Amino acid sequence: MRSSPDPEPRPRPVHGAPAGTGARAPEAPGDAQALRPRVLDVVGIPLALTNYDRTMDWMDAVVRERDKAVVTAAAVHLVMVARENAATRAAISQPHVLAVPDGQPLVWAQKALGHRSASRVYGPDLMAKYLERGTRTGTRHYLYGGRNQGALVQLVNELRRRYPGLQIVGGYSPPFRPLTEDEAAFVVDDVNRSGADVVWVGTGQPKQELWMAEMRDRLDAPILAGVGAAFDFHAGLVPQAPAWMQASGLEWAYRLMHEPRRLWRRYARYNPLFVGAFARQWVEHRRA
Template identity: 60%
Template structure:
């Protein structure tokens, strides 16, 4: 059993199956922060080998156009609703979720819990090695006792098979219980699907821009904008050249697509 398991967690059975509801073809988990963290603990205790996706509207819509991304999302143990519009969609479908499971917040809460339990984390991602070092420093300052046992900032290109094997060996040697993956959609989902069978680490979690947020490279949207589902607008103002197409194309298509899904559901009821 991994050393990072909480001494209070004695159930080593497989982690529970998480209930889901499809939104435009993507099964979204009916869950919250605490249930997700409990699932991670159970997966580590059972030495399970799985991965978790964190989805905003971008992920849902891009998966309709990218078969490899779609397969990676479908292959996950579950996908949490990261974007506020996805929470609204799930509520419309009859699931009274109180909040989304926002990737950066999930990572921060997991760090707080791991600082108590001794779970070991590996960080895969970051803009460069310097940014990864700063992320590690910030997380350790915020959560004294947190065990970050390794990290790797990949280049902005596809890794060769030999490079993938070297990374897999580094992660194995680290003894990590969880690998946090922050290389953005769709790279992180495809990486987790591709690397899952090469790694002994129980849980891989893709959290996108969380690395940049926690390292202090990019500021997060104000809480009010997040609650109103306007985080996309805040980020668009920060990085218009990179994000304009994503938001101005996918957001309207999501609204139209979900309206059709909702209407079909009502007609059958």
């Protein structure tokens, strides 16, 4: 936790008294396996054919059954890193992982492969919609990420203002380096003691996917959800692209304008690689 200028400050969680009634989600027919969305390989990476409601219904079923799963909002960047890096590819290709298409180009790719009903599941919106649903179902949430302790507290305050009755039962802002074993043990204990149903992870791709893969068996929370820059957006630290730019697949350009030094290499490398890789897949699909 980076809550002070000390080089190795003691980890300190963000806690708050749970709000709301604590009622659990009502039972519903079916189970997590039956509700799990189908997937389609896009440039060799399995991406869910789903929408917000189907994704959240599956998440509810996982929570209800106390199963263990991972959902990650996959951007083009993550998909292309996974093609190059075996650890990242393994992290998002496990049977318990559901990678939803966060980037509009990924949805266009699914449509081009014949799935006209393919829909975007944007990480920040998935988080917002599921938090809002949680005010009715009593789902308990833990936040892992944030630029620093102050940013995490700002996020917690903003979410509680926006969603009265929301149960945020803990949080942790990790340092910008791998956790020591003592720090990892602290996080595991803190999450498990909190009784969280969902751990939202906002540390950036693919770092968050590798962390979730490493920690999945150690954490009791049924859902680990990687949502990338959602923490910064919801805390009001970084502006989101206008809806028309998102729908046009130009969100990357908007983000590049606001964070050029951090993002230019990512977009300059991976966007052209994706276009080339998918063009080859589409040609093979048409021939078949």
